[in-house]
Amino acid sequence: MPTDLRTGYRAAVRWALGHRVRHTALALLKQVGRQRDAGKRGGQRGANAHAIDDDDDDDDGWAHDHVAVELVSPTGSGSAATRARRGRRVAQAIQQEAAIVAQLPAPRCQTCRRLSGPVHLCLVCPTAQCHHGHMQQHQAQTGHGFTMDIRFLTVYCIQCASFVYDFDLEHIQHTELVRHNMFVSRVRDPQAPYSRRALGGWDADAAELEYIRMRTAPLSCPRPRGMMNLGNTCFMNVIVQTILHNPLLQAYFLGDKHSRKTCHTEDCLACALDVIFAQAFTGETTPYSPTSLLYTHWKNAQELAGYAQHDAHEFFISLLNNMHRSCAPTDSCDARQCTCVIHNTFAGLLQSEVTCNMCGNTSVALDPVLDFSLDVKLTKKAKRTTKKTQHQAATLVECLDRFTLPERLNAGSYRCTGCNQPADEAVKQLSVKHVPPIVCFQLKAYQGGMGGSSKVNVHVRLSTELDMTPYMTQSVRQRTRHPPPQRDLASGATAPVPGQGAATVPRYRYRLFAVINHVGKLDTGHYTNFCRGANGQWFRFDDHHVTPSSEQEVLASDVYMCFYAQENLAYHLGRSG
Amino acid sequence: MADLEQQIIELEDKLIENGEHERLKDIIHHRLVESGVRDKLRMHCQDVIRAKGISNVTAEELIAEVTGASERLVPDAVRTEIEARIRKSLQDL
Numbered sequence: 131m132p133t134d135l136r137t138g139y140r141a142a143v144r145w146a147l148g149h150r151v152r153h154t155a156l157a158l159l160k161q162v163g164r165q166r167d168a169g170k171r172g173g174q175r176g177a178n179a180h181a182i183d184d185d186d187d188d189d190d191g192w193a194h195d196h197v198a199v200e201l202v203s204p205t206g207s208g209s210a211a212t213r214a215r216r217g218r219r220v221a222q223a224i225q226q227e228a229a230i231v232a233q234l235p236a237p238r239c240q241t242c243r244r245l246s247g248p249v250h251l252c253l254v255c256p257t258a259q260c261h262h263g264h265m266q267q268h269q270a271q272t273g274h275g276f277t278m279d280i281r282f283l284t285v286y287c288i289q290c291a292s293f294v295y296d297f298d299l300e301h302i303q304h305t306e307l308v309r310h311n312m313f314v315s316r317v318r319d320p321q322a323p324y325s326r327r328a329l330g331g332w333d334a335d336a337a338e339l340e341y342i343r344m345r346t347a348p349l350s351c352p353r354p355r356g357m358m359n360l361g362n363t364c365f366m367n368v369i370v371q372t373i374l375h376n377p378l379l380q381a382y383f384l385g386d387k388h389s390r391k392t393c394h395t396e397d398c399l400a401c402a403l404d405v406i407f408a409q410a411f412t413g414e415t416t417p418y419s420p421t422s423l424l425y426t427h428w429k430n431a432q433e434l435a436g437y438a439q440h441d442a443h444e445f446f447i448s449l450l451n452n453m454h455r456s457c458a459p460t461d462s463c464d465a466r467q468c469t470c471v472i473h474n475t476f477a478g479l480l481q482s483e484v485t486c487n488m489c490g491n492t493s494v495a496l497d498p499v500l501d502f503s504l505d506v507k508l509t510k511k512a513k514r515t516t517k518k519t520q521h522q523a524a525t526l527v528e529c530l531d532r533f534t535l536p537e538r539l540n541a542g543s544y545r546c547t548g549c550n551q552p553a554d555e556a557v558k559q560l561s562v563k564h565v566p567p568i569v570c571f572q573l574k575a576y577q578g579g580m581g582g583s584s585k586v587n588v589h590v591r592l593s594t595e596l597d598m599t600p601y602m603t604q605s606v607r608q609r610t611r612h613p614p615p616q617r618d619l620a621s622g623a624t625a626p627v628p629g630q631g632a633a634t635v636p637r638y639r640y641r642l643f644a645v646i647n648h649v650g651k652l653d654t655g656h657y658t659n660f661c662r663g664a665n666g667q668w669f670r671f672d673d674h675h676v677t678p679s680s681e682q683e684v685l686a687s688d689v690y691m692c693f694y695a696q697e698n699l700a701y702h703l704g705r706s707g
Numbered sequence: 708m709a710d711l712e713q714q715i716i717e718l719e720d721k722l723i724e725n726g727e728h729e730r731l732k733d734i735i736h737h738r739l740v741e742s743g744v745r746d747k748l749r750m751h752c753q754d755v756i757r758a759k760g761i762s763n764v765t766a767e768e769l770i771a772e773v774t775g776a777s778e779r780l781v782p783d784a785v786r787t788e789i790e791a792r793i794r795k796s797l798q799d800l
Binding site for chain 1: 724750766
């Protein structure tokens with residue numbers, strides 16, 4: 131992108147935006163003119179065209195000394211004279227801007243004098259032409275190939291006959307938009323907070339920085355809304371909160387990608403969630419009732435209807451499947467290739483390789499998953515030492531290591547396709563073939579026993595950051611090829627060497643953003659959850675009760691499900707094979 | 708004819724000066740969004756792009772294709788309201 135095109139674009143954007151705020155600038159100049167006249171009539175010294183040094187305390191309109199006091203607080207740096215001077219400088223900058231803006235010609239097409247219809251500005255010379263026809267003539271005459279739409283500030287390439295997007299130009303557009311918004315808000319309300327930098331060159335000196343540091347506190351981020359318990363619906367509330375804080379789904383729904391106004395599906399769960407998103411982000415902090423979602427979900431999943439307690443994970447999977455049904459572009463689609471928001475967000479692919487030790491033949495099966503269910507079992511060694519204590523500990527990384535550990539299959543339970551015999555020895559290896567941008571782990575804390583299943587009391591330690599690289603198929607394959615797998619099998623729990631082969635495998639770094647906890651027994655209990663809100667602040671959700679929390683509390687809690695989001699989303703959004 | 712165009716330009720200049728031009732544009736924009744015209748038009752554009760394939764459609768062709776349909780999408784209530792509004796701001800000049 132040549133430099134002159136950038137300056138041309140900046141000028142064009144200023145022209146287009148200046149035209150929009152023209153009446154504001156005119157009003158300001160008129161006001162200043164009135165004030166100056168009043169000053170002259172009062173026998174005070176006249177001000178010249180730009181400098182403002184009248185000292186009368188006009189309360190209406192543009193009261194400069196008042197502004198100066200507001201800009202720098204009484205206890206701020208510098209003497210009163212310096213502060214007043216600084217205030218005047220800002221007021222002067224605003225007025226100069228207004229004078230320039232007021233003189234800008236309206237961007238009419240220079241050939242047909244039309245204002246409506248798409249008018250484009252040439253990025254090379256100050257020319258405005260109708261987009262249809264006249265701009266092409268201009269290009270033919272002068273060879274200027276790039277224009278800007280005055281309404282949307284987008285750059286159009288005449289040769290490509292299409293709009294083009296450039297990072298540098300978009301940056302210019304943003305800074306100019308900020309400048310102009312600042313200008314308008316300063317004119318409307320001289321006391322409005324603003325950034326001096328945006329109006330042109332201001333850097334805080336040491337004293338000012340110190341003042342800012344002393345007098346300011348970080349803005350407390352808005353507290354998320356809690357949700358009412360509609361009768362044993364805490365299993366739903368926790369899942370909905372994690373969805374509300376899911377960066378991808380948040381972008382999807384708040385970006386109006388699924389609008390209940392345009393959707394015609396009956397009992398559409400995505401529409402119900404759209405309602406929830408609208409309710410959750412109104413800025414209110416009073417709890418609300420997610421009745422529409424509950425009702426829609428009852429209609430979609432008859433088996434979950436009623437006021438009984440349910441498993442949050444079961445609800446989660448059923449919600450995702452039903453949402454997929456209402457979001458999917460086509461009815462019959464394979465989960466592996468589906469491009470709906472649910473599968474783009476949650477769908478992963480597990481690869482299970484079974485190697486026959488007799489003939490060495492390997493059969494591969496791929497299994498689409500929406501979440502990863504990990505067994506929480508203590509290693510034998512850990513079990514022995516902690517048998518007596520109530521609370522046993524394991525880490526998520528240990529669970530994942532065990533998940534991808536080669537597993538020896540029982541003799542006779544597997545028939546090899548290579549040698550077509552019941553294999554005596556076969557090794558099964560699980561690995562992650564495709565990892566979704568949002569990874570959900572269910573930590574299976576329930577254990578099937580003799581007299582029914584029971585909840586295992588194991589505390590799983592999480593880490594806020596997680597690297598999925600060692601569990602990807604590529605890394606697992608590299609690992610199993612080189613170190614002897616026999617040793618791993620024998621000890622049963624030796625952690626694989628982390629990071630091995632990472633040089634050739636892209637990094638899959640994840641960050642924790644939501645956790646679901648369960649207290650109580652298997653069939654009865656209560657769900658609560660933690661979510662990371664804006665600015666990285668954690669909150670604890672207990673139905674309608676929302677309290678600020680900390681990372682420490684999150685990691686110390688007893689986890690049932692946890693959600694990780696990929697850190698560098700932009701680079702990995704496409705589904706890799 | 709030239710006379711009429713000259714008059715239109717003068718009127719537009721006056722509307723620009725008192726800021727009414729910008730205000731009208733804002734109102735029209737809001738009404739179109741509120742009445743769902745923008746959403747419907749976006750869906751329509753998506754359909755056209757999907758039918759043609761993203762790589763063989765230019766902005767020009769897309770505009771040409773949806774222009775007629777987009778005018779029909781504007782609800783009558785919005786149309787009359789905006790016409791009344793424009794008439795009023797012209798009378799107030």
